[in-house]
Structure formats: structure tokens, C-alpha cells
Amino acid sequence: MDPENIFPSFDIDVEGIITAIAENGYRKVLLQGPEGLKRGLPLLAEIIEKGTGARVLIDAEPCFGACDHAGERALAAGADALIHLGHSDIPSMDRNMPVPVHFFHAEMKVKWDMLHAGLKKIVETVSSKRIALFTTVQHISLLDQAKRFLEDHSATVLIGEPGGREAFPGQVLGCSFSAAEGLELENASLLFMGTGRFHPMGLSTSTGKEVHTLDPVTGAVGKITTMERERFLRKRFGSIQKARDLLDGGCMTGILIGSKPGQRRVELASDMADLLDVKGYDYRMIVMDSVAPMKLFTLGLDLVINTACPRIALDDSVSYVRQGIVMITPVELRMALDELPWSEYRFDEEW
Amino acid sequence: MDPENIFPSFDIDVEGIITAIAENGYRKVLLQGPEGLKRGLPLLAEIIEKGTGARVLIDAEPCFGACDHAGERALAAGADALIHLGHSDIPSMDRNMPVPVHFFHAEMKVKWDMLHAGLKKIVETVSSKRIALFTTVQHISLLDQAKRFLEDHSATVLIGEPGGREAFPGQVLGCSFSAAEGLELENASLLFMGTGRFHPMGLSTSTGKEVHTLDPVTGAVGKITTMERERFLRKRFGSIQKARDLLDGGCMTGILIGSKPGQRRVELASDMADLLDVKGYDYRMIVMDSVAPMKLFTLGLDLVINTACPRIALDDSVSYVRQGIVMITPVELRMALDELPWSEYRFDEEW
Incomplete structure (x- = not known):
């Protein structure tokens, strides 16, 4: 075998x-x-x-x-x-x-000709040939080859250092975009190699910039445009506004603590509790392993501040809305309570 | 409040x-x-x-x-x-x-008149007025009152001592019927106070006797007859035979270890592995928290020996069959491998 x-x-x-x-x-x-x-x-x-x-x-x-x-x-x-x-x-x-x-x-295994064709399209499209390159761990070993290919096509490539949650340079996670932090991105084009729109949307939200995308398996290219980011933000602002209304209406609020080893933000949950205490809102503290809409519905919750996996509130929000539950991140609660201006919207990366 | x-x-x-x-x-x-x-x-x-x-x-x-x-x-x-x-x-x-x-x-709260009416029906029905009384923990404090009522109606009441898994005399669990063990049941009628047919079926299988049932909330009475027990056994014998065929056909077999604190029978799982080793059958060891059909299906398993919660193989077997999985208990594996005669069928109580 x-x-x-x-x-x-x-x-x-x-x-x-x-x-x-x-x-x-x-x-x-x-x-x-x-x-x-x-x-x-x-x-x-x-x-x-x-x-x-x-x-x-x-x-x-x-x-x-x-x-x-x-x-x-x-x-x-x-x-x-x-x-x-x-x-x-x-x-x-x-x-x-x-x-x-x-x-x-x-x-993930890739066909090099597909990847190269995609990279070629990117290099022909980007406005600045200073390209900041990001990927997820399934494609991490492609970074070097992609860098060389782009440099051979007269681009300059930037790869950021990992933060506390990443193992590799250039790596992003749904809950951390540290690789973008140390880079001088003002005159750079951003390129995310990978699948799905969640990670590049996080990058775009974190940096305030458009993000080119390249699926290294199919070679398909795309972009998170400013318009798409703003559409995403409008949805999140909608949830923040709903959270504000729910709190003022005396809803059943839960602060969610994750029990998975890398999601245990007990102190952040406690900070959220303090914030609600100061503002005079009532809430319960909820402990959960795999976060799921039905478990929150069973407890009768209307509003959930999720300190476990940050991705769930942003990526799966529809499943929660279907159960009549609004789920927000800690960053979003701070916005709902006017502790943070809405213009400073960012993904939840407080680890 | x-x-x-x-x-x-x-x-x-x-x-x-x-x-x-x-x-x-x-x-x-x-x-x-x-x-x-x-x-x-x-x-x-x-x-x-x-x-x-x-x-x-x-x-x-x-x-x-x-x-x-x-x-x-x-x-x-x-x-x-x-x-x-x-x-x-x-x-x-x-x-x-x-x-x-x-x-x-x-x-569970009960209406005493409902319970008394049910007990009266029982006392008028039972063949022997030596009544062995069993219940689950939701009704445990009714035992004394039920005992007094039955004694006032000229019955003798037996209540068995708890084993290692029960907290109270007369208590049964889906995974333990120790309360029946120390009692002299030959000339006794058995009465289970509670809901559902799983616990009284376990009692019936464990003792080889018919079991009267009484729902203490509604007062409804019923019985696990010898015929019903035999129908249950035929289904289990069907699963044991299928397990035997699957093993001989070189199926993908899993030995399931539960990770929940009261279900961790690591040694029993190891005994099951030794048994399969001796007989020359291949298998994999599987660890799971909440046992669920889809998790086993995802791993491509055909046959599962469940050392976690014993109740699952017996009570939920249809959900597993639907996923094309045969699930059996350790007792049943011993029968499938001719280590235990089928006539000695019993629930899995090896803790």
C-alpha cells in the first residue's frame, strides 16, 4: 500500500x-x-x-x-x-x-503549468509589480516557487513574517492575518494563493486594500474588490446594529467561551462581560466545544458574542440568522457599544 | 423568579x-x-x-x-x-x-392519584405478589411511596442494592441492571417504574423474566412480554450473524473507544482487539466523544464494536443500519466469534 x-x-x-x-x-x-x-x-x-x-x-x-x-x-x-x-x-x-x-x-498537489498560467495572468493584471504574497498552509511550499516565477516576470515579491498563530512566513489563518502587518503595503498589490473568499476577505478588511486571488490547483484568478469588501462590511454593520437593538430590547445575550485547546479566550470573554456590566446589560456565559446554531437555540439565546473561533460569526452567519440568533465578534461588540468607531472595522484577531 | x-x-x-x-x-x-x-x-x-x-x-x-x-x-x-x-x-x-x-x-413531578391508580392496576395484574421494584433516577424518590402503597395492597416489595454505577437502591441505568442481581427473583413479579421500553427490556434480558411497566406520570401500565424480548433478541441475533459474515468477508472493522469520562473502557477495547487478533481478523481502533453514524460512515467503517455507551448499539441500531454500518456490543462480538453461547445473551454491563 x-x-x-x-x-x-x-x-x-x-x-x-x-x-x-x-x-x-x-x-x-x-x-x-x-x-x-x-x-x-x-x-x-x-x-x-x-x-x-x-x-x-x-x-x-x-x-x-x-x-x-x-x-x-x-x-x-x-x-x-x-x-x-x-x-x-x-x-x-x-x-x-x-x-x-x-x-x-x-x-495540496498542484499542476505547475496551471499555477504558472495563473501567476502569469496575475502579473499582467496587477497595478503595482510589488506583490505581497499570502497563502494558507495547504499551499505553503508553493510560496518559494511562486516568488521565483513572479520575480522572473519582473515583479518584486514581499512575504510577511508569521505572528504568534502561524508557523510559516506568508501564512494566513481565518483568525490571524499577522503576515500582512510588518509589510509596507502602500504601493503594493496583494495576492492570496488559495481557495475560498474568506481568507482574502480577511486580508482585504485587515489591510483596507483590494486582494487578488489565485486558486493554485485550477489556476483561476479573481479579486476581492473594494466593492465586495464594502458589501461584506455592510452585512457586518447590519449585525452590529441588530446587536445594539437586541441589547437595548433586553434580549437573552450569551458570551461564548470555546473549550477547544486553541480557542480558549477566557480572559477576552471576561473583558466582554465587564463591558456589558459597565453598560448595564444582562448576559450569560456559555461554554461550548464545536459551535453550532442548534446548541445556542436550545438555550434560548438571541444574541451571542463569540470569543471562540472568530470565523464562525463572519462566515456562517446565515445558519445563525436562520435560528433567530445574531452572532457577533468581540470587535463587533465594542462597535455596538461605541467603544470602537465603525470605521475601524477589522476581523477578530485578539489572541 | x-x-x-x-x-x-x-x-x-x-x-x-x-x-x-x-x-x-x-x-x-x-x-x-x-x-x-x-x-x-x-x-x-x-x-x-x-x-x-x-x-x-x-x-x-x-x-x-x-x-x-x-x-x-x-x-x-x-x-x-x-x-x-x-x-x-x-x-x-x-x-x-x-x-x-x-x-x-x-x-419528574407526578400526580399521586395517577401513580396510585397505576400501582393498583399492577397489583391486580401481577401473577406473584412478591414484586421487585426498579426505576430510573428521575423517579427515584417515588420508590418508598410506591413500596408502601404496594405493601398496603398486600404485596411484598423487593428493592435491590445498587452496583458500582448506580447511586440509589432500585435504580437501573441503560448500561447497568445491578439492582436485579442480588434479588431472589424466581417467584417474583418485576415492575419497572419509568418511561420508554429500553430499561425494562434490559431488565427482562438481564433476568430472563417478563417485566411490568408503569409510567408514573401518566399512570399507564404495560409489559415486556417474553414474546417482545424474543423479538428483540432475534434482531440482535441478526446483527451478530451479520457481524460474523462481515468479518469473514474482510470488512472494515472498528473498535470504538469512548472519550466521555464515564465511557472510557480502554481495557475492554484492548480485549476486543486481542480477540480479533487471535481469530486473524483485521480492525482499526477508533476514538470518539459523542457516538454518531455519520462520523463512522466518514471513516468508511462497515462493522463497529462499541465499547463506549452500550445503549447506542441496541437502541439506535436503525440509524447505523441506514448508513450501512452494523454496530454490536462487546458481548455480541464474543457471540459472533463463538466465545460465548448465543443462549447467554445479555446487555453489555462490563464496567
């Missing part, structure tokens, strides 16, 4: 996993991966068992990020360590883990 | 909760309850906050039993203790908890 055949779209460092288990003398490990890799985990577990002699348990819970690692379930199941696939480490996450956690990210 | 109005169908010892928090000097507690009590938790949290000055966080995850307590989420959210509503303690459960856990069960 060849690991290549288990995950045909991804590169995973199977040798590295086997080495980590052997070198540390683990006898029993828990293997965890996100939904896109789940189907392959039983075969991968078998390969690792054969390569190490260790017992490999498979974690069957949904998994959404490195913040969501199963270190505590590993301990519960009697494993010596967790092998977490598909995401890179969050260096600033609480290191006080019950068992050692090893992160092995998964890189 | 009166706690009576928060949970109109239940009696909960709110004063006891307040005393426990005050006596232990807790400053921050996590409050957890099952789905039936969830809606009332925000108001109850407010009452407790006013009565103690402590901060009360509400756990929003689904909750299915004392085995499923949120001691670890309490720690994650920075709470000093967990207040668990709706279930009684499982004394034999791992005491190595990250924070102290206080259990307060909830008793």
Missing part, C-alpha cells in the same frame, strides 16, 4: 510521522485529521502501525484546525501522543497539553 | 446547589444539564449567581448522562467546579477528575 494512493490530492510526510513515533518511543498514538482526510485515516493508521509497531487509534470527531487538536482525547484513550494531520502548529497556543502533539500539515 | 417556574415538570434541589457552591467557596462554576433541562439553564444560572456571588458558566454541549459530565470543559473554561444536573453520580466512574463534580439529579 502506497501512501500516495491513500490521499491522491495531498502530500503528507508519512516518513516524518513514522520517524516521530519511533524516535520518541511512543507505543500508542492517536491519529487526527480534518474531514477532507478522514476517509484515508484507517489505511494510513495501518501503514503507521506496520512502520512503527505502535498502536494507532483514529480520532473520529470532526476537526476544523490546529486549534481543534485532540490532545485531551488522546489522553482519555490512553495514547502517549497525538499525531495531528492537515494543519500547522499554532505556536502561541497553550503548550500545557496533556500529551505531546505533533503537527503534520497536508499540502 | 421562582425555580419552580423554570422547570415546571421537575424538582431540582436549587438550595443544595447554592449551599455546595458557598460551602466550597467556588468563585466560578460550570453548570451542565441534559437536553430536557437546557432551556431553563440561563435562568437557573442567574438564580445561582444571585444566591452565591459566584460566576456561573453554562455548558451548551448535548448531555446524555452522568457518564457524559463536562469536568474537562469546566477546567478548560477556568471554572473551579462542575454542577451537573439531571443525573446521579456513577460511583465507580474514574474519580481522577480535573475539577470537583457535583451531581444533582432532577425528579
